Amino acid sequence: MGNQKTAFITGANKGIGFATAKLLAEKGFQVWMGVRDMKKGREAQDVLKAQDLDVHLVQIDVSNDESVALAAQYLKQNINKLDILINNAGFAADLLVVPSEEPISSIIKQYEANTFGPVRVTQHLLPLLKSTPNASIIMMSSIVGSLELSGDESTVYGQVNFAGYSSSKTALNAFVVAFAKELKPFGINVIAIEPGHIKTDLNNNTGTATPESAAELIAKYALLQDISISGKFFGPNGALPW
Numbered sequence: 001m002g003n004q005k006t007a008f009i010t011g012a013n014k015g016i017g018f019a020t021a022k023l024l025a026e027k028g029f030q031v032w033m034g035v036r037d038m039k040k041g042r043e044a045q046d047v048l049k050a051q052d053l054d055v056h057l058v059q060i061d062v063s064n065d066e067s068v069a070l071a072a073q074y075l076k077q078n079i080n081k082l083d084i085l086i087n088n089a090g091f092a093a094d095l096l097v098v099p100s101e102e103p104i105s106s107i108i109k110q111y112e113a114n115t116f117g118p119v120r121v122t123q124h125l126l127p128l129l130k131s132t133p134n135a136s137i138i139m140m141s142s143i144v145g146s147l148e149l150s151g152d153e154s155t156v157y158g159q160v161n162f163a164g165y166s167s168s169k170t171a172l173n174a175f176v177v178a179f180a181k182e183l184k185p186f187g188i189n190v191i192a193i194e195p196g197h198i199k200t201d202l203n204n205n206t207g208t209a210t211p212e213s214a215a216e217l218i219a220k221y222a223l224l225q226d227i228s229i230s231g232k233f234f235g236p237n238g239a240l241p242w
């Protein structure tokens, strides 16, 4: 264990999480890639190791208490501080289903991954985050989680209606505000990020921007050591309304 800066990213085997793992490792971080499937994780890790990047795997299913506890235990055995936590793992379902017909079981699954997952991971990793000055926590939110924009029919976000997914991100935004209040005295920034419309499996690769652009945005805010931006929501064009 040394003084090298460390980052832990959930859902790091592909998409935005993978691009962010690559970028932070290129910036000199020791990156811990959270993956729920070790086979997929090893394939992703091999790509980055071939570029001589300092990347390690941690098995984690953010929807599962025991898995998160074991992942946190494993990290604590291997690092003595965590500079950046990126709660990136998440998924979207039922995007074409109206709210009145979206199964509760499916809404719960989205909340388990998108809302309770980041809360669990953050709670378990706080001792490591408190062991370094100016740590950052990035919560991967979504612009569809903005109540103000979703309720405005003049915006594209007012035209879509993803009840389970959007509300899971709205609830995550509320936890950003709550954690930011608690963690400000420790110098820990807690920030919600909307990455843009990114071409990944989440949207069947229909996005218009690259995972690399999302990674640049995440890294920009994760590396900003400005506590005045904690508890806020940012996208590619700056601050967003809750």
Ligand SMILES: NC(=O)c1ccc[n+]([C@@H]2O[C@H](COP(=O)([O-])OP(=O)(O)OC[C@H]3O[C@@H](n4cnc5c(N)ncnc54)[C@H](OP(=O)(O)O)[C@@H]3O)[C@@H](O)[C@H]2O)c1
Pocket: 010, 011, 012, 013, 014, 015, 016, 017, 035, 036, 037, 040, 060, 061, 062, 063, 088, 089, 090, 091, 092, 113, 117, 140, 141, 142, 143, 194, 195, 196, 197, 198, 199, 200, 201, 202, 203, 207
């Ligand atoms: N793409 C966009 O335009 C967009 C816009 C706004 C917000 N976001 C957010 O950005 C984040 C990353 O999404 P992406 O676009 O990169 O999607 P993606 O390519 O589908 O990647 C999602 C990642 O999350 C992992 N994951 C899902 N559920 C998990 C769980 N329960 N435990 C651990 N890992 C889990 C997946 O693992 P597996 O490979 O094992 O499934 C995968 O690594 C998500 O939170 C998403 O809501 C994306």
